[in-house]
Amino acid sequence: MTENLDDIIEFENENTELDFKAIQYQKVKFQDLLKDLMSMANAKTDADKYIIVGVKLLGNGNRDILGITEDFIDEATYQQLVHNNIEPELNFSYVSYQFQNKTLGVFKIFDSIDRPYMMKKDFGKLRIGESFIRKGSHQTRLSRKDFDFYTEKKITEKKFKGKIHTYFDEINQKSIALKILSSGDYPSDKAAENIKKILSDKKEKLKKNRRNVCSIF
Numbered sequence: 731m732t733e734n735l736d737d738i739i740e741f742e743n744e745n746t747e748l749d750f751k752a753i754q755y756q757k758v759k760f761q762d763l764l765k766d767l768m769s770m771a772n773a774k775t776d777a778d779k780y781i782i783v784g785v786k787l788l789g790n791g792n793r794d795i796l797g798i799t800e801d802f803i804d805e806a807t808y809q810q811l812v813h814n815n816i817e818p819e820l821n822f823s824y825v826s827y828q829f830q831n832k833t834l835g836v837f838k839i840f841d842s843i844d845r846p847y848m849m850k851k852d853f854g855k856l857r858i859g860e861s862f863i864r865k866g867s868h869q870t871r872l873s874r875k876d877f878d879f880y881t882e883k884k885i886t887e888k889k890f891k892g893k894i895h896t897y898f899d900e901i902n903q904k905s906i907a908l909k910i911l912s913s914g915d916y917p918s919d920k921a922a923e924n925i926k927k928i929l930s931d932k933k934e935k936l937k938k939n940r941r942n943v944c945s946i947f
Contacts, residue, residue, distance in 0.1 A: 735836065739782055739829055743791060744867040747779045752786040754798050754835055755808070761854035763808065764815055768849075769862040769869040771820050771842040774879065779842075779864075783835035797832030817850040845880050846872055882925060 742748055749770070755763040770779040786794040805824040812820055821841045827834045848861035861872040 735780075735827060736829065738780065739785060739793075739795075739834070744787060746773050746775055746864055746866055747777055749781045749864075749867075750785040750787045750793065751781060751783045752794075752796055754783050754800065754803055756803075760811055761856055764812065764849070764853060764856060765862055765869070767812060767820060767822060767837070767839060768816055768847050769864040770839045771822075771847045772845050772861065772863040772872060772876075773842075773865070774863075774876075776842070779839040781837035781839075783837070784832065785834065795830050795832055795834075798826075798835055802826050802833065802835065815849060815851060815853050815856075816847055818844045818847065820847050846877065848872075878925075878929060885925065 738748065744750060747770075749766065751766075766781060770781065773779060784796050784798045786796055788794065803824075808822075808824050812822070820839070822837055822839045824835060824837050827836045846861050846863075849856050849858050851858050862869050863872050863876055
């Protein structure tokens with residue numbers, strides 16, 4: 731998404747990477763903030779995500795620039811809230827932004843590379859272990875399919891890239907013996923194969939269950 735905030739505020743519609751909020755997150759809305767930030771961070775995109783506060787999106791695609799008229803809430807308040815309730819560490823910033831002579835609040839969610847993000851303790855109606863994801867302009871609970879996606883993504887990204895670092899215990903040592911592994915010996919490859927087998931077994935069980943249901947009728 732473009733870094734030009736003026737264009738985002740004036741022309742963009744809500745999507746996976748963008749949400750508009752009419753009013754600032756006061757204490758009674760902290761539960762909503764946790765859910766919104768978690769959903770954005772878990773979105774299946776590596777791009778930066780934004781929540782623009784002080785803008786009311788209308789049904790016809792137009793928007794009212796309301797601005798924030800009350801005291802602007804300090805970023806540290808939100809950072810502490812998220813740090814205490816979401817794991818792993820979720821990277822975001824919250825700053826004021828002037829647009830059409832009005833003060834808006836801009837949440838920027840970035841470097842969301844350790845997904846999935848989830849509740850690490852109960853807060854309001856949110857329960858420990860709960861997790862949400864943003865898909866388009868909506869948010870929903872994280873599904874098993876989503877968890878499988880993140881697991882496979884992490885395994886793929888952590889595969890051996892062909893570079894190693896070595897050092898010698900003795901300064902005058904002139905040689906080193908290396909054991910060459912076959913491609914199938916890498917731990918990451920073995921883990922990937924195990925996950926693929928688990929997913930394949932689950933698919934087979936689902937097929938059998940469907941056949942059993944059909945045979946009843």
